[in-house]
Amino acid sequence: MRYFIELAYNGKAYHGWQNQPDAISVQETLEKALNISLQEHTPVVGAGRTDAGVHATNYLAHFDSGKHIEKEKFIFKLNSILPDDIAVYDLFEVNDEAHARFDATSRSYEYHVVQKKDPFEFETAHYVKNELDIEKMNTAAQLLLQYTDFKCFSKSKTDVKTYNCNIVSAYWEKRDNKLVFHITADRFLRNMVRAIVGTLLQIGLGKMPEARLHEIIASRDRQNAGTSVPAKGLFLTRIEYPTSILNK
Template identity: 80%
Template sequence: MRYFIELAYNGKAYHGWQNQPNAISVQETLEKVLFIALQVQTPLVGAGRTDAGVHASEYFAHFDSEKIAVIDKFIYKLNSLLPDDIAVYDLVEVNDEAHARFNATGRSYEYYVVQQKDPFKFETAHYVKNELDVDKMNLAASTLLNYTDFKCFSKSKTDVHTYNCKISAAQWVKEKDVLVFKITADRFLRNMVRAIVGTLLEIGLGKIPVSRLHEILVSRDRQEAGTSVPAKALFLAKIEYPTSILNK
């Protein structure tokens, strides 16, 4: 049977989701725990990569297994074996063709910025001291919806076949004392969100005009865009799937 596992993780201690030859990953950690719980090697297929240090407040992966009799008990066992920075929330039976990566129809990221030094947020938010023009940042963010080629925001060495993404929402929102950039697309390139945020912050700081964003996008040149912001403030917040993947 195929199961989707829903989890969340603090990425500080991990080199991203995906297994790495010489670094610890979330995938490796969870697969070790599944081996203990199921007594058989159980490969996980994740919804996609996250960069080293990036967090996920919602993440999905799938695995194949014999039928798990009591789901709640199994989730409790996994959580008791996992470190404190990874938590399993749910386990759902899906059809045998369901795929955590390829069936995802949308992904949403959130990036957290604080404008006042905060000892309780320094590990999960990016501190920007100088005043930001949020209206200009939102104007620039809205123009992203008019483009599909985002090569200028992608890592130069990547194995993708296309740099096209469909962004359906991009906006800065003030939540109490935190400024949050929220972006949703059908897919994302490696480093894309952090490069977009870095560019929008340069606009907000008055270093470049809003009109410059068009030139950056059509250049398709990563060196033209802004500096990538730190990974610690980026969260994969939501992954969407069609209900047709469920095992009814």
């Protein structure tokens, strides 16, 4: 039987989601907990990579098991094994062909920026001291929806076959003492969101005009875009799937 597992994690202590030969990952930590809980070797396939230090409030992965799992007891046991910075929220059975990565139809991220020094936010938000023009940043964010090729925001050494992404939503909002950037697309390139945010912050600081974004995207050159913002402010917040994956 195949199961989807929903979890959240604080990425500070991890070198991203994916297993690494010489660094601790969320995937490795979850697999070890599943091995103990199910008493069997249990490889896990995640919805995709997150970089070192990036967080997730909603992450999905799948695993196979020949055992019938009692959800509530299983989640309680798994959470008692996992460290405090990883929490499992839900488990549901899916059809045998369902795939946490390839069946995902959209992914959503948030990036958190604070405008004043905050001792309770410094580990999960990027501090920008100078005033930001949120209207200019939102104008620029809307320009992203006009394009599909985002090579200019991709990490230079990557093995992807295409740089095309369909961004369906991108905007900034004020939330209490924060500025939060929201973005949703069918897929994302490595480092893409952090590079986009870094570029939009340059616009918000008045260091480049909004229209400059057209030139940056057309250039397909990472060196023309802004510096990537720190990973600590980035959260994967939602992954969507078709209902057809459910085992009815």
